[in-house]
Amino acid sequence: MSALEAYTVREVVPDDWERVMAVMVEWWGGRDLRPMLPKIFFEHFRSTTLVAEQDSELVGFLVGFLCPDHAGEAYVHFAGVHPAWRRSGLGADLYRRFFARAKAEGRTVVRAVTAPVNKGSVAFHTDLGFSLLPGDDEVDGMPVTVDRGPQGDHVVRFELRLGEHGGEA
Amino acid sequence: MSALEAYTVREVVPDDWERVMAVMVEWWGGRDLRPMLPKIFFEHFRSTTLVAEQDSELVGFLVGFLCPDHAGEAYVHFAGVHPAWRRSGLGADLYRRFFARAKAEGRTVVRAVTAPVNKGSVAFHTDLGFSLLPGDDEVDGMPVTVDRGPQGDHVVRFELRLGEHGGEA
Numbered sequence: 506m507s508a509l510e511a512y513t514v515r516e517v518v519p520d521d522w523e524r525v526m527a528v529m530v531e532w533w534g535g536r537d538l539r540p541m542l543p544k545i546f547f548e549h550f551r552s553t554t555l556v557a558e559q560d561s562e563l564v565g566f567l568v569g570f571l572c573p574d575h576a577g578e579a580y581v582h583f584a585g586v587h588p589a590w591r592r593s594g595l596g597a598d599l600y601r602r603f604f605a606r607a608k609a610e611g612r613t614v615v616r617a618v619t620a621p622v623n624k625g626s627v628a629f630h631t632d633l634g635f636s637l638l639p640g641d642d643e644v645d646g647m648p649v650t651v652d653r654g655p656q657g658d659h660v661v662r663f664e665l666r667l668g669e670h671g672g673e674a
Numbered sequence: 675m676s677a678l679e680a681y682t683v684r685e686v687v688p689d690d691w692e693r694v695m696a697v698m699v700e701w702w703g704g705r706d707l708r709p710m711l712p713k714i715f716f717e718h719f720r721s722t723t724l725v726a727e728q729d730s731e732l733v734g735f736l737v738g739f740l741c742p743d744h745a746g747e748a749y750v751h752f753a754g755v756h757p758a759w760r761r762s763g764l765g766a767d768l769y770r771r772f773f774a775r776a777k778a779e780g781r782t783v784v785r786a787v788t789a790p791v792n793k794g795s796v797a798f799h800t801d802l803g804f805s806l807l808p809g810d811d812e813v814d815g816m817p818v819t820v821d822r823g824p825q826g827d828h829v830v831r832f833e834l835r836l837g838e839h840g841g842e843a
């Protein structure tokens with residue numbers, strides 16, 4: 506049995522929030538982004554928020570929503586994968602499930618942001634078919650947008666058009 | 675000119691997030707609930723998130739959304755009023771604007787939660803027509819629901835049915 510067959514994915518329940526809080530700092534390499542992910546997402550955005558488990562252990566999660574202010578857009582607010590499961594396809598699987606959900610709800614674009622320091626996240630998104638959106642500044646050769654918040658002073662912004670990529674079509 | 679005429683209300687822009695962060699601890703009497711309100715609400719939920727200003731000073735805000743998982747429901751995630759503006763009608767005005775928006779979008783119920791320690795918030799919500807929902811425990815004579823999160827171990831849950839109250843009908 507391959508690793509890809511060994512986990513299950515389901516929509517979240519509120520109690521999953523504490524489990525995600527317990528792993529986030531480690532999964533983000535010591536960066537503490539927990540304040541960006543309040544419990545409300547595990548209570549009111551359950552139909553677009555997923556967890557992956559192996560033998561009841563949390564191995565991945567994705568928190569997204571259908572943008573209320575932009576009818577054609579869906580947004581991935583957070584996604585994390587257990588370090589041992591990186592490059593296994595699990596993260597891509599979570600995104601593709603979200604893409605399918607967004608498309609079923611009439612969304613045509615998925616967006617996400619990450620910190621320029623998170624090179625693994627940048628590579629993950631571009632490998633998955635996301636484009637980097639133009640910014641108003643540049644960090645390490647990447648277009649970035651000034652955005653003073655918990656991610657730092659800049660964010661890299663990604664966009665993927667649903668239907669342009671085989672897996673998401 | 676009365677105090678009620680002296681402020682303006684508008685939908686938020688992302689830069690309002692830092693202004694709200696700067697006042698939250700003081701407005702909540704020293705409780706730090708800032709981790710529950712990430713910037714994302716000021717970026718993607720702008721059509722249901724309001725700020726009130728007087729001469730460019732922030733005097734109130736309300737962060738809400740139309741519940742994606744429950745078609746008839748809208749939710750007030752956070753609302754705060756400058757201490758000098760309590761009991762002025764400003765908070766009620768923000769809620770009523772949100773009620774109108776929710777109703778225009780086909781929502782029939784508005785929900786909110788607060789910590790049982792926040793007696794001012796409990797009184798505010800009941801004065802406005804909210805009912806306390808049944809809980810699974812009791813604190814200070816109020817029904818509360820076990821909910822271990824940043825608010826503490828329990829929350830008081832409120833519900834208001836749009837249309838049943840004059841101002842919201």
